[in-house]
Amino acid sequence: MKYPRSPKDTVGGIVYFGRMIDKIRLMNAGELHPELHANLGKGFDERASSLLGVTYENLRARVGEGGSDDEILTWCFQNGTQPSEEQIEIWNCFMLKRGWNDELSETLVRRKKESGLEARDDIQTMFQYIDADEGRG
DSSP states (O other), rough: OOOOOOOOOEETTEEEEHHHHHHHHHHHTTTTTTGTTTTSSHHHHHHHHHHTOOHHHHHHHHHHHHHOOHHHHHHHHSSSOOOOHHHHHHHHHHHHTTTTTTTHHHHHHHHHHHOOTTTTTTSSSHHHHHHHHOOOO
């Protein structure tokens, strides 16, 4: 079973989008790590779909048709909305800080404890947690 790429990685300058695409591809191939199945289309996936103005189900269907990350992002822009540079900057800053002094802080503390990472004071955001939990940090 595999994990998708880091949520910090960008496609078209947008964080998380590539991870969401990887999760869909891995799920379609039967290779997505089971820990990630329950939240498909929810949470960060739902937020990313909303940013692009497409439904997760439509995006999932488009990913199933194949194509590169950039081609799928272009499809999102054509069938949803294309965020401005400022909107992308706001999105990226917001997502990179999720879990740090916000409503996800308690979830981050709980997840770190569940994963045996509670001693890692350097993990202060959900993206940092995801990378550490999946062996990237």
